[in-house]
Amino acid sequence: MAIREVRELGDEILTKRSKEVKEMTPRVKELIDDMIDTMYEANGVGLAAVQVGVLKRIVVMDVTGEDLVVMINPKIVETSGEQTGQEGCLSVPGKAGQVTRPNYAKVLYLDRDMKPAELEGTELLARCICHECDHLDGKMYVDLVEGDLVDVHYDEEEEEE
């Protein structure tokens, strides 16, 4: 396992669409392990593979610090409600902005064993699901920000995604 370099806003790869994962391989397993290490090292709550420079549809998330989720080929199938709150991204260090997202999201995905799984979340988890799935389509939260990006000091984990 290793910490990988997190690509930052302005890096063209972050605007590209990631490709479906067809099979689990030792390389994909290693990528997932590295993504988990990289996310925790940066005190983030979520990380998409594209953020470490790999165009595969893989997301790791842990919004509570105790609920690690690995999602392969995630697909949001249902959303409802609305929430507006501060959002950040490991690819946009030191910044945050107000973003409106669904307050509920349901996502279908494959787990690390390539078995179908689903997850529903509200509030921060729903926000994180939407934010990370956007990365897989080359979308960054900065394009959704209402008003200006603000400087933040990441003392609180909750502000990082």
Ligand code: ZN
């Ligand atoms: Zn992000």
